[in-house]
Amino acid sequence: MSAPVSTVRVILSATCLAEAEAALPLATGLAAEAGAALAGVLIEDADNIALALAGAARFVDPAGRMLAGLDPARMGAAYARDAARFERLLARAATAAALSWSFRHTQGRLAEALAGIAAPGDLLVLPAGPMRAPLREIVLAAGADAALAPLAEAAAARLSRPLRRLAAPDLAQLGAGSVLFSQFEAQRLAALLAGTRCIHVLRS
Amino acid sequence: MDQIATGQPLSARHLAGEEDFALGFATTAELDPLSDWPGQDRALEALRLAAGTDHGDFNLYVLGTPGTGRHSATRQVLAEAAARRPPPPDRVYVNRFDDPRRPIAIELPPGRAVELRDALRKVVNDLADDIPAIFESEDYQTRRRAIEDSYSERHEQAMGVLADAARARGVAIVRTPMGFGVAPRKGDEILPPDEYEKLPQAERExxxxxxxxxxxxxxxxxKDVPRGLKAQRAEVEELNIAMAREGVDAALADALGRFADHPSVTRHLQALREDLIDNAELFLIREDGAQAGAFPVATSRHHLKPQFRRYAVNVIVGQDPDQASGAPVIEESLPTLANLIGRIEYASDQGTLVTNFTMIRPGALHRANGGFLILDAMQVLTEPLAWDALKRSLKSGEVAIYSAGERFSLISTETLDPDPMPLKLRVVLVGDRRLYYLLAEFDPDFGRLFKLEADFDDRMERSADSALLLARLIGTMARDDGLRPVAADGVARLLAESLRLADDGERFGLNLAALGDILREADHIARASGADAIGRDDVEAAIAAADRRAGRLRERSQEAISRGLLLIDTDGARVGQVNALSVLEIGKTRFGRPGRVSARVRMGAGKLVDIEREAELGGPIHSKGVMILSGYLAGSYAPDLPFSLWASLVFEQSYGGVEGDSASAAELFALLSALADLPIDQSLAVTGSVNQFGEVQAIGGVNEKVEGFFDTCAARGLTGRQGVLIPVSNVPHLVLRPRVRDAMDAGRFRVIPIATVDEGIALLTGRPTGVRGGNGAFPPDSVNGRVEARLIGYAEARQRFGQKPSPSETDG
Known part of the structure; x- marks a missing residue:
């Protein structure tokens, strides 16, 4: 049995600023706890860009008003703005926690992009998609990397939230307020993101 | 005192002096202390009325000469009256939460202002600990989380249902930088647009x-999210208020109970309770950054933090409940507007002047409220707006605080308009008489607001009883000042000096300050000599030393005479020239000085030229005196003929102003000498005024005048012939220095009282004055006969000049 690889980076990935903002405190806390660098990745999802071209797609702003006349250029500009703000927020949070940090703005499909970025020892933090909810619980999947357990416990203590250990988590039951600590598996990532609504902390 | 004979030299037994006092004690240590002020019964009666009555506007003006005990008597009488009065209520300013510009004034029983202040400090200190604890408690956190969770779950559930429904209908909801995207899906991913376009029309529809x-x-x-958040905030707010209310009520319970019987305090505490609940977040402010400092703030002193000043109690008048007794007696030595009515202070905050109710400061009117306020009249009148503010407060019966800048609209910064405080006190102004009469004349409010006057006399009738009272007062002064007791001969010398201060051998002067100064200096001399008591010689030495210190000008004046710079004859005889006497008073120095008055006469049209007046050096009273001489001459001599005299009168070598009529007798004697062509004995000097009937009248400063001529004569050598003619009515005023009295006793100097001009001119010329005989004429060789003859001669000569020349004279 090989010794557990120490955490090198905590990578917070998001497809927009709203997702990143929601998960930034969690990611910063994990990096501080693990003594790792904090990395931010804004992935300009190809599917989202494609939406701007799809005649059938509809857009609704966060206040519930329908948006019209979107095109790839406006969507691209919106990504650039989100990337800039994400980087600023990340830098401020990392500086306040005395962490080294990095930021990357990339394009591609989410699962493929993450698979390309993650290296052994990294911790991926993936927001809960379109759903927003306050953090309610920390869930540690059985069989996860040994290094995940102390991080999950520390996060639960820091956030004053209960920690559940589940042998076989029913992913469909985990809502947007749950944070699931589990193992990163690149080939299952797309299905995992499509089939769950919780926040993921994945050990690479 | 023996009967006074005019025209005869006085002896020392005719004069008032220390020998007159037969005091039946060895030293003042044997005497009972005197707590009263002798000779001031009238003033003390007024003081006691002002101190005792409750009627409004019976404020008091204490007038009199400085040194007569005005301040000490006022202080003592008021202090005695104040001790019998109940202590006044305490007064505070508190915040008016709905209008902080207008702080609320609250009246409390004596000693309870500090209690209220401390009670509210404790409330704040307790809440500063309790409220954070309440909001950090598991109970609060759980209840708040439950509220937040209920709303977020509702939203989450709605989104979840929608996401499931969308998935079931082959639609994906994704998050993008522009918001939410809704698009057709293919499995777990978005259906690419080109694939979508290839779908059948019906499927696309x-x-x-x-x-x-x-x-x-x-x-x-x-769209439901903002509504949910708003409702959630409202629910959290309600929870916060409920939690804060519990803490505030618990913290305030004690204060509300203790002040339950004071409606105004209870009203304030209720308003404070509402504000505490509404602003509970003030207690959750954490001190971060630079303000936090290296050390934590002591947990018991949260009330000092700026955000809690709104809950403070500003004690304007507060008394220690253990020591509160009697009404206050406040003496404000600097009665500026602010020191009288209080002031509102300001602090600079980022370049702006700001203030609040805790920066209201009380004035003397606040501190004296319910008691007595002693002010110096001149000080109040010379401080800008102070007199106006004092009258305004007394008239309205309340103290309103404002600044001079505000009154003149000189400041535009935000300020306060505090509730005026009810005012009930007795104001006592201490000042001089002139100011009192000016105020009475020119300020219509003065008489209405200051109905009482305490007029301190500056002299007291001399008697054995009053001498003993004064002796007891001298003993009391010595005792109070920690001086030696005064021996009987020392007291006698002081009593004589008191007569001298009054310029009257029959009245004691009541300038206690001057007597006190002599006493202290005499004690200093007695200590140097190792004496147990202050004796006569010590007092005499103190008086002489004070005279010497103030004697530079007097010595210069005598020096000018002895060096011949100022021409004064003290022997021989001269026609139309007489020694007159004047008094110079500069600062504390007052001394007599001889001066030469001369007269020249010739025929004229009845004009008496007063050279002093012509040169504008003579004052109106002096001019009046000279005009009286014309009346005397015209009425006394050759009444049937035109008054045909031209005469000039002058004070020789006088370059300053001349005022008063005390030299009119001397001027008349010079005139008569010139008219009679009879020389006047220069070893005599004259003082006194005359009337048109030739009576010699009393003048002021007789002691200094006699001593002034005495010193001149003594410097040249006393001959025994030298002396001074004084009005007989001034004899009771003679309290001469021992050197003069000794010379008089030894027959080396004379003081001769006269009652009429005739007596005086006879003494001065050595000729009988002469009275009209049966033929209506004066004896030819008498003074009057010679004067009348001269005047008749002038009249006849004038008549001749007035006659028309005869034809023979004109024809030539």
């Missing part, structure tokens, strides 16, 4: 309809 339906539902869910 079905997907389009599904997308529109999901989009519409999504819009509803998202």
């Amino acid at each position: 079905r997907i389009g309809a599904a997308i529109d339906a999901v989009r519409a539902q999504l819009e509803d869910v998202l």
Whole structure:
């Protein structure tokens, strides 16, 4: 049995600023706890860009008003703005926690992009998609990397939230307020993101 | 005192002096202390009335000469009256929470202002600990989380249902930088646009309809979010208020109970309770950054933090409940506007002047409220706006605080308009008489607001009883000042000096300050000599030393005479020239000085030229005196003929102003000498005024005048012939220095009282004055006979000049 690889980076990935903002405190806390660098990745999802071209797609702003006349250029500009703000927020949070940090703005499909970025020892933090909810619980999947357990416990203590250990988590039951600590598996990532609504902390 | 004979030299037994006092004690240590002020019964009666009555506007003006005990008597009488009065209520300013510009004034029983202040400090200190604890408690956190969770779950559930419904209809909801996207899906991913375009029309229409339906539902869910957040905030707010209310009520319970019987305090505490509940977040402010400092703030002193000043109690008048007794007696030595009515202070905050009710400071009117306020009249009148403010407060019966800048609209910064405080006190102004009469004349409010006057006399009738009272007062002064007791001969010398200060051998002067100064200096001399008591010689030495210190000008004046710079004859005889006497008073120095008065006469049209007046050096009273001489001459001599005299009168070598009529007798004697062509004995000097009937009248400063001529004569050698003619009515005023009295006793100097001009001119010329005989004429060789003859001669000569020349004279 090989010794557990120490955490090198905590990578917070998001497809927009709203997702990143929601998960930034969690990611910063994990990096501080693990003594790792904090990395931010804004992935300009190809599917989202494609939406701007799809005649059938509809857009609704966060206040519930329908948006019209979107095109790839406006969507691209919106990504650039989100990337800039994400980087600023990340830098401020990392500086306040005395962490080294990095930021990357990339394009591609989410699962493929993450698979390309993650290296052994990294911790991926993936927001809960379109759903927003306050953090309610920390869930540690059985069989996860040994290094995940102390991080999950520390996060639960820091956030004053209960920690559940589940042998076989029913992913469909985990809502947007749950944070699931589990193992990163690149080939299952797309299905995992499509089939769950919780926040993921994945050990690479 | 023996009968006074005019025209005869006085002896020392005719004069008042220390020998007159037979005091039946060895030293003042044997005497009972005197707590009263002798000779001031009238003033003390007024003081006691002002101190005792409750009627409004019976304020008092204490007038009199400085040194007569005005201040000490006022202080003592008021202190005695104040001790019998109940202590006044305490007064505080508190915040008016709905209008902080207008602080509320509250009246409390004596000693309870500090209690209220401390009680509210404790409330704040307790809440500063309790409220954070309440909001950090598990109970609060759980209840708040439950509220937040209920709303977020509702939203989450709605989004979840929508997401499931969308998935079932083949539609995906994704998050993008522009918001939410709703698009057809293919498995777990978005259906690419080109694939979508290849779908059959019917399928595209079905997907389009599904997308529109999901989009519409999504819009509803998202629009519901702000409403949910608002409701959530309201619910959290209600929770916060409920939690704060519990803490505030617990903290305030003690204060509310202790002040339950004071409606105004209870009202304030209720308003404070509402404000505490509404602003509970003030207690959750954490001190971060630079303000936190290296050390934590002591947990018991949270009330000092700026955010809690709104809950403070500003004690304007507060008394220690253990020591509160009697009414206050306040003496304000600097009665500026602010020191009288209080002031509102300001602090600079980022370049702006700001203030609040805790920066209201009380004035003397606040501190004296319910008691007595002693002010110096001149000080109040010379401080800008102070007199106006004092009158305004007394008239309105309340103290309103404002600044001079505000009154003149000189400041535009935000300020306060505190409730005026009810005012009930007795104001006592101490000042001089002139000011009192000016105020009475020119300020219509003065008489209404200051109905009482305490007029301190500056002299007291001399008697054995009053001498003993004064002796006791001298003993009391010595005792109070920690001086040696005064021996009987020392007291006698002081009593004589008191007569001298009054310029009257029959009245004691009541300038206690001057007597006190002599006493202290005499004690200093007695200590140097190792004496146990202050004796006569010590007092005499103190008086002489004070005279010497103030004697530079007097010595210069005598020096000018002895060096011949100022021409004064003290022997021989001269026609139309007489020694007159004047008094110079500069600062504390007062001394007599001889001066030469001369007269020249010739025929004229009845004009008496007063050279002093012509040169504008003579004052109106002096001019009046000279005019009286014309009346005397015209009425006394050759009444049937035109008054045909031209005469000039002058004070020789006088370059300053001349005022008063005390030299009119001397001027008349010079005139008569010139008219009679009879020389005047220069070893004599004259003082006194005359009337048109030739009576010699009393003048002031007789002691200094006699001593002034005595010193001149003594410097040249006393001959025994030298002396001074004084009005007989001035004899009771003679309290001469021992050197003069000794010379008089030894027959080396004379003081001769006269009652009429005739007596005086006879003494001065050595000729009988002469009275009209049966033929209506004066004896030819008498003074009057010679004067009348001269005047008749002038009249006849004038008549001749007035006659027309005879034809023979004109024809030549």
